[in-house]
Amino acid sequence: MERRSGHSLELAKILQYLKVREKEEGGFSLVPELYPNIEDTYYAIRTLKLLNGEINRDKTIQYLKSIDWTQVNSPRTIYMLTYLHLTLKLDFPPPLVHFLYQEGPIYQTLDGQYFYDEIQKLLNRSYKPLTSFSPSQGYQHENLQTLFKKASLWINHRIPFEREKIIRWVQSCQNGDGGFGFYPGTTSFMENTYCALKILSRLGSLPLKGEDCRQYLLNCQTKNGGFGRAPMSFPFIESTFHAVSCWLLLDTMFPKPPQKV
Numbered sequence: 001m002e003r004r005s006g007h008s009l010e011l012a013k014i015l016q017y018l019k020v021r022e023k024e025e026g027g028f029s030l031v032p033e034l035y036p037n038i039e040d041t042y043y044a045i046r047t048l049k050l051l052n053g054e055i056n057r058d059k060t061i062q063y064l065k066s067i068d069w070t071q072v073n074s075p076r077t078i079y080m081l082t083y084l085h086l087t088l089k090l091d092f093p094p095p096l097v098h099f100l101y102q103e104g105p106i107y108q109t110l111d112g113q114y115f116y117d118e119i120q121k122l123l124n125r126s127y128k129p130l131t132s133f134s135p136s137q138g139y140q141h142e143n144l145q146t147l148f149k150k151a152s153l154w155i156n157h158r159i160p161f162e163r164e165k166i167i168r169w170v171q172s173c174q175n176g177d178g179g180f181g182f183y184p185g186t187t188s189f190m191e192n193t194y195c196a197l198k199i200l201s202r203l204g205s206l207p208l209k210g211e212d213c214r215q216y217l218l219n220c221q222t223k224n225g226g227f228g229r230a231p232m233s234f235p236f237i238e239s240t241f242h243a244v245s246c247w248l249l250l251d252t253m254f255p256k257p258p259q260k261v
Contacts (some may be wrong), residue, residue: 007173010221012225021040022044025063036190055087078115081096082122082123094146148198152202163203175187176211179213187230191238193213193242200253206253226241
């Protein structure tokens with residue numbers, strides 16, 4: 001897969017990449033030969049929303065009606081299904097209603113509390129106080145993905161934290177290729193770059209090398225339009241969502257000056 005340089009994402013290719021992965025029976029899958037799944041469907045719909053792409057509502061509704069709710073058992077999946085139903089303006093099915101009003105052990109971990117908060121945002125509900133889980137102030141021994149969730153909880157629940165130290169540590173995770181590693185000095189990956197930019201954005205800060213970060217994203221786009229976790233790697237729908245989100249975040253962080261008439 002070739003590296004390339006430029007100043008914009010190939011949006012038509014991204015939309016085509018997603019279209020090819022939408023199943024006739026509804027939903028999306030990593031490759032056309034596989035069955036659709038919740039995660040790929042969620043990330044595909046979110047990417048289409050970001051790009052103002054056309055969403056085949058009937059197909060997606062058809063897929064959601066086929067969900068085996070006995071296999072739904074994580075806060076992350078519940079959040080994704082909540083997003084999809086709200087986006088398509090669908091009534092919540094009884095199993096989803098049950099999950100949305102459940103406050104059991106599945107929400108008492110870092111991952112659970114993070115997605116519980118994200119569900120409350122979707123439903124325009126106020127946050128409930130943290131009880132069984134209290135995020136620590138550590139960051140030097142975290143990875144960017146864990147720190148992203150902790151920082152979100154600190155901000156949501158107005159828990160004091162060392163803002164400037166967090167910003168400097170996140171900035172130090174950026175590599176010469178423009179992407180971000182799990183920790184300072186580790187290999188860049190798309191998901192880490194997404195988490196880093198989201199943290200910096202919420203803290204009102206910027207990456208130290210904005211244009212290098214754009215180039216990293218461009219280098220991760222493959223010939224078929226999707227994005228890999230790193231340059232020269234296989235594309236994923238999740239990585240494609242991360243790349244598009246990062247690009248749009250960089251647009252807000254580094255707005256282009258107005259053109260002279």
